[in-house]
Amino acid sequence: MTISEIAKLAGVSTATVSRYFNQGYVSEEKKQIIRRIVEETGFSPSPHAQMLRTKQTRTIGVIIPKINSETVSRMVAGINRVLTQEKYLLVLGDTENDEREELKFLDLFRNKQVDGVILIGTVLSAKHKQRIKNLDVPFVLLGQRMLGVNSVYHDNYEAVYALASKLAQNGKVFAMIAATEADQAAGSDRRRAYWDALRELGKSEKVFFEEARFDLHAAREACSRLFEAHPDIDTLFCATDNMAVGALQHLHSIGKTIPHDIQLAGVGDTFISDVANPTITSIAFPYEESGQVAAELLLQSIVDENASKKEIKIAYKISYKGSTR
């Protein structure tokens, strides 16, 4: 079925049928006829021909590090909500934490494959920044901030600073299981904030750091290293909830009581932090919301070609739960 077959059946020109679909001038009379034919045949215009002609794909590319992660999938859920509502399609670029894949997708989307791109970034190399600048479609960076680029981000520094200040009130010997410095938001910012807060509150004498990958087991081992070296730690902050749960497992195994012996906190306020026993105090970032905001920002800058770049900070909230006093 093509538009010209419909035109023939309806006894009008292809132009008129096209106008029918694009709210152009069509008399009520012809509208009736076309509507009938369209319904009878179940016709709908070929999106590919439309794309070729109009240069509009109504499709957004979303590049992510890993779909089966709670934070990422929640962001994607938020993005998706806005996109389907606005009748955009979402094509997924899951890089499985492979930086080169990220660049590949960026290249793939570069020349008008899609109307816009959202990147949920973690590690941003110089190459990435270059590619992003070169991108000739509207772009939003989600989860991280980059100057001169549309960004929707969580202020990790501010949030962790606030949490650390609270923890400082009840602690003497501090530790943190941190993530790689290469990860700006989850790694570097959170570590810096923790340190700065404690230092500025005069608690910097005893603060110990260990670095671990994002998974439970790595955190568990890191926790073990920490407590072997410093058995008197009374406050442990972890860069993510998963890490906090890993740490919790080790703490249980060495007979520590939470929060009596040790106050523990994580980041993300994810499902798992509510399931752990005790529940884990955590920083809540509304990931669905930031996904939505990112999508809205993107659609806006698709409509308004030369809108100024925005950097939108999404508010955090601290959920005090069972693991802190």
Added chain:
Amino acid sequence: MTISEIAKLAGVSTATVSRYFNQGYVSEEKKQIIRRIVEETGFSPSPHAQMLRTKQTRTIGVIIPKINSETVSRMVAGINRVLTQEKYLLVLGDTENDEREELKFLDLFRNKQVDGVILIGTVLSAKHKQRIKNLDVPFVLLGQRMLGVNSVYHDNYEAVYALASKLAQNGKVFAMIAATEADQAAGSDRRRAYWDALRELGKSEKVFFEEARFDLHAAREACSRLFEAHPDIDTLFCATDNMAVGALQHLHSIGKTIPHDIQLAGVGDTFISDVANPTITSIAFPYEESGQVAAELLLQSIVDENASKKEIKIAYKISYKGSTR
């Protein structure tokens, strides 16, 4: 940049440039020239023009009930792996558990928007089946079985039957927190299997069922109802791990010891079942793998138009953990 500009720059016809990209006959000499021009300009052919002309999109539509769910996102991860490897794009249709959205996406993908469709189904109404039959692109149903349709599924019945048989050995009073019957796999099959196994082992005297939604809280309440009515339950099986964790919370709150007082089991072997305390015995379905298999099956039936429909059963494994004796 278009193919004809490249052709002009290289001093050849558009046909030759096209052949260069599609391994047609091109002399080594011209290949060199074209390669140079392409590299200099960074040209790549417009996918939309290609789609229009070739009727191939190299894109797969994946319809899912909810992206931020562990089982779904793991399946999508598996699908994605195969697809990116084979240079296919994945467009996501997240229905947010809205049946009508599911039909909308099915319609949207119907006429060659995509080369194929994978549906991660839960509830399959007659309407769904109709739409699926009418679909004129290759199709795979994932997570559920449907006769005469490519399906990749987990044999919930068989797996639960096996687990129930094991539980039966150590139990006297049985209960299950089940999911809605409308959900074939997670609801109906698991419930039936549990019942059948117990009956056939002569343990059907005391078996109690409660139904709940998939979330933690609903399961918690269902559990509460169960134990109020039947305080002597010693074996509790839940339709999902999340439900099992909800139940576990209630059991803790009424002072039951797991697995001493009650043996508990769930389905999914998801992250949370390893984090709970005690860890929860569960049925492991390799969701990434089934995603991969589904994607492979789909790509195969794209290549081989009239391959016979396959129904592929994915093996399960029971992970016995801390919550059972």
Added chain:
DNA sequence: TAAGAGCATGGTATCGATTACATGAAATAT
């Protein structure tokens, strides 16, 4: 009443590729 605005419609060029067809040269077979 003439000029301009708004409505309705058709013809056709165009978007950027692929590919059927035509043509000729070189290599191989008979």
Added chain:
DNA sequence: ATATTTCATGTAATCGATACCATGCTCTTA
């Protein structure tokens, strides 16, 4: 030496829409 393949290339039709241009009609409005 002639007939066939195989290789290399160009011309132009085509995929299925959109949109510019032209045309004619019916109203306003000065």
